[in-house]
Amino acid sequence: xxxxxxxxxxxxxxxxxxxxxxxxxxxxxxxxxxxxxxxxxxxxxxxxxxxxxxxxxxxxxxxxxxxxxxxxxxxxxxxxxxxxxxxxxxxxxxxxxxxxxxxxxxxxxxxxxxxxxxxxxxxxxxxxxxxxxxxxxxxxxxxxxxxxxxxxxxxxxxxxxxxxxxxxxxxxxxxxxxxxxxxxxxxxxxxxxxxxxxxxxxxxxxxxxxxxxxxxxxxxxxxxxxxxxxxxxxxxxxxxxxxxxxxxxxxxxxxxxxxxxxxxxxxxxxxxxx
Numbered sequence: 001x002x003x004x005x006x007x008x009x010x011x012x013x014x015x016x017x018x019x020x021x022x023x024x025x026x027x028x029x030x031x032x033x034x035x036x037x038x039x040x041x042x043x044x045x046x047x048x049x050x051x052x053x054x055x056x057x058x059x060x061x062x063x064x065x066x067x068x069x070x071x072x073x074x075x076x077x078x079x080x081x082x083x084x085x086x087x088x089x090x091x092x093x094x095x096x097x098x099x100x101x102x103x104x105x106x107x108x109x110x111x112x113x114x115x116x117x118x119x120x121x122x123x124x125x126x127x128x129x130x131x132x133x134x135x136x137x138x139x140x141x142x143x144x145x146x147x148x149x150x151x152x153x154x155x156x157x158x159x160x161x162x163x164x165x166x167x168x169x170x171x172x173x174x175x176x177x178x179x180x181x182x183x184x185x186x187x188x189x190x191x192x193x194x195x196x197x198x199x200x201x202x203x204x205x206x207x208x209x210x211x212x213x214x215x216x217x218x219x220x221x222x223x224x225x226x227x228x229x230x231x232x233x234x235x236x237x238x239x240x241x242x243x244x245x246x247x248x249x250x251x252x253x254x255x256x257x258x259x260x261x262x263x264x265x266x267x268x269x270x271x272x273x274x
Contacts, residue, residue, distance in 0.1 A: 050076075124150065124265065128170040128195050133261045135175035136237055136244050145186075145239030146179040147219045149202070150265065151193035154230040160191050163202030170197055179237075189222065205229055223247045233265070 034047065057072035084091070124132070132148065139146050149156065164185060168174060170192060178185045178200050188201035207224035216224075223234040227247045234247040244255040246264045255261045 124170070124192065125195055126266075128192075129262050129265045131170050131172045132175065132192070132235070132265060133258050135172040136235055136255075136261060137258050138172070139176060139179060139237045140242040140244045143239055143242040144176070144179050144181065144237065145219060146175070146235070146237035147189040147204070147222060148175070148235040149189050149191045149204075149226060150233040150235070151191060151198070152231045152233065154232060156191055156193075156230060156232060159189075159202050159204065159226070160199045163188055163191070163199040165199045166197050168197045170195060189226075220245065220247075220252070224250060224252075235261070235265075 031051065053072055053076060057069055057076065060069035060072060136146065136148070149159070166178075174197065175190070177183060178190060178197075180186060185200040189204050190200045191198045191202055204222040205225035205228075206218070207221045207228055209224065209228075212221065212224065217238065217240065219236050219238070223236045223245075224247060226232055227234055227250045231249075236245045236247065237243075238245070244261065246253045246255055246261060248264070253260075253264065255264075
């Protein structure tokens, strides 16, 4: 018992205050949240290595190993810039989730809406919903691959700029013609907002998640990628199976009927993971 107390005293853990306990709890919560956000990504192993180095430095400082603690401290300090580059997708996704959650909170509280006015949620009208759903159903029956982005609060201007601007009224025939395999605009994503088809042949970021099913093709990975970085909804029509899927907040729902797709587009139904 005496030896145990000596060890704890040397490590500085013998006299804990309420602030120390709160500090440990907050750090543990941050580490847990970070692991959840990057779980399944290529950055997971790097993050674990950083945590190990950080723990080793804390122990080295506590027991007075000046040379080792200095070496580890220098290594961690110099690696800070490299970490920002390595974790750039995860940091962007993390900040976007915080912003999206804050936007939803502001939108649901009258006082916060008055204090911090936010951009109104962009929705499509009932006629546009019918046209989009009809196009997806027919493309699914014909096994025509498609990737449709439904813009919400985020402007997606950087995504629109990667493709060809159209600015046309939404119609089922136009959507099908754009995604027809011999069309010069079929390869890429379509962006829809404010009852208009804004652009086609747009390039989307690809998700780096390693836990996605092997059956997911590039369209599904692109849908997950844009969903991770923005608040947009995405409709995917598989060219191999004709299956229609809906992606919201990085959750994929397989569409079982045209009515389910309409409800999801309108935001009247929550998504469920596949």
